[in-house]
Amino acid sequence: MVNHTKYLSFLIIILAALSFQSCGKDNSEESNKEEKEITPPQVVLPHVEIKTPKSAEIVSKTDWMEGASITITLPDGTKDYESNNLQIRGRGNTTWDYPKKPFALKLESKAEILGMPKHKRWVLLANWMDRTLMRNDVAFQIARQTELAWTPKGQFVELTLNGKHLGNYYLCEQIKIDKNRVNIREMSETDTEGDNLTGGYLMELDVYYDEVNKFHSSIKNLPYMFKEPDEETLQPEQYEYMKDFINEFEAKLYASDWLEKREYVNYINLESFVDYWFVFELSNNGEPTWPKSCYMYKDKSGKLTAGPVWDFDWGAFRPGNRFLNKEALYYDRLFKDPAFVTLVKNRWTKFKPKFDTIQAYIFTTAKMLNASAQTNIALWPIDNDVNGDETLSFEQAIDRMAGAYLGKLAWMDKQINNM
Numbered sequence: 001m002v003n004h005t006k007y008l009s010f011l012i013i014i015l016a017a018l019s020f021q022s023c024g025k026d027n028s029e030e031s032n033k034e035e036k037e038i039t040p041p042q043v044v045l046p047h048v049e050i051k052t053p054k055s056a057e058i059v060s061k062t063d064w065m066e067g068a069s070i071t072i073t074l075p076d077g078t079k080d081y082e083s084n085n086l087q088i089r090g091r092g093n094t095t096w097d098y099p100k101k102p103f104a105l106k107l108e109s110k111a112e113i114l115g116m117p118k119h120k121r122w123v124l125l126a127n128w129m130d131r132t133l134m135r136n137d138v139a140f141q142i143a144r145q146t147e148l149a150w151t152p153k154g155q156f157v158e159l160t161l162n163g164k165h166l167g168n169y170y171l172c173e174q175i176k177i178d179k180n181r182v183n184i185r186e187m188s189e190t191d192t193e194g195d196n197l198t199g200g201y202l203m204e205l206d207v208y209y210d211e212v213n214k215f216h217s218s219i220k221n222l223p224y225m226f227k228e229p230d231e232e233t234l235q236p237e238q239y240e241y242m243k244d245f246i247n248e249f250e251a252k253l254y255a256s257d258w259l260e261k262r263e264y265v266n267y268i269n270l271e272s273f274v275d276y277w278f279v280f281e282l283s284n285n286g287e288p289t290w291p292k293s294c295y296m297y298k299d300k301s302g303k304l305t306a307g308p309v310w311d312f313d314w315g316a317f318r319p320g321n322r323f324l325n326k327e328a329l330y331y332d333r334l335f336k337d338p339a340f341v342t343l344v345k346n347r348w349t350k351f352k353p354k355f356d357t358i359q360a361y362i363f364t365t366a367k368m369l370n371a372s373a374q375t376n377i378a379l380w381p382i383d384n385d386v387n388g389d390e391t392l393s394f395e396q397a398i399d400r401m402a403g404a405y406l407g408k409l410a411w412m413d414k415q416i417n418n419m
Contacts, residue, residue, distance in 0.1 A: 061090035
């Protein structure tokens with residue numbers, strides 16, 4: 001497993017031996033005071049150091065700032081990656097308005113980062129509202145126990161920006177079409193007819209509805225947005241093809257004779273929709289009901305496929321035993337198909353032993369993060385209550401997360417077996 005276990009034993013051994021490199025000093029009195037009061041943790045995580053030109057503040061999530069530098073250092077002092085030609089900007093919708101800012105990174109060329117496969121595009125997730133810091137990472141780990149084709153990999157790091165230590169961040173793969181990520185065909189502007197017109201498309205369903213190219217589906221009124229091809233390359237023929245494909249699929253799924261004919265199965269990858277549903281239910285994440293940050297893709301001559309999963313820092317892993325997403329997206333109809341229910345039951349039996357390993361993963365990862373989390377809590381107090389663990393200690397929040405997961409796992413096991 002690339003994102004943690006490769007480093008874990010190595011990091012624990014050196015925990016007591018190394019201390020965090022100096023984070024530099026800010027010119028303001030307030031920042032100097034904070035640096036004296038909050039000591040960066042001992043080095044148990046990789047250290048990402050970014051410097052913008054003339055220490056300029058990153059104020060936009062749409063415009064790339066060019067000419068920044070980045071150095072990624074492993075806990076033993078080894079340089080993992082270094083460049084003086086980084087582009088950086090803010091990212092996120094709601095999260096960009098929080099005190100602890102998330103960032104998007106664009107490298108000068110594709111590069112392997114912290115053992116993760118080569119690419120130019122990466123994100124630094126702030127996880128400001130998440131007391132455990134782990135909601136995204138644990139959800140991704142659940143997804144990797146299924147047969148979803150690709151799930152983002154990530155690595156916890158300490159971030160220093162322009163000499164100021166900003167605490168714990170999650171350096172993560174961005175969702176992009178690529179042989180190392182969503183491995184489907186990358187379309188060109190000339191793909192406007194025949195089989196080449198059929199894919200690949202990367203779509204996001206999100207009520208923010210803030211991409212340039214977008215449409216609402218004809219029956220479910222779902223907000224589809226084109227992520228790739230993007231606004232610079234998408235052709236009118238490609239737009240119309242994908243819109244028509246979704247509307248034809250919905251027409252088959254919601255037809256009066258849908259269950260008799262089951263023509264809808266020619267349009268979607270049923271296994272992916274089952275596995276996708278497992279991840280959101282096990283993490284108690286109800287965002288598909290909006291929907292928000294829900295991705296689907298379609299390869300050339302392929303079916304609509306659910307995934308990859310994304311965005312679990314808001315409201316996930318709260319205690320509670322009920323199905324949150326049986327009416328979301330297309331599940332309101334799918335669960336009325338006995339063949340789909342049988343598929344759910346069979347895949348649950350297949351993956352349940354793997355889902356049983358998640359509790360151990362939670363505690364192992366928490367042990368690695370403990371020192372970093374304590375410092376992060378001191379740096380970034382949380383003033384909202386979307387997750388319900390904001391007033392807890394890191395250890396208490398981890399126990400609550402593990403308990404919530406185990407409770408939902410046991411409840412789902414009973415419910416699915418009785419379907």
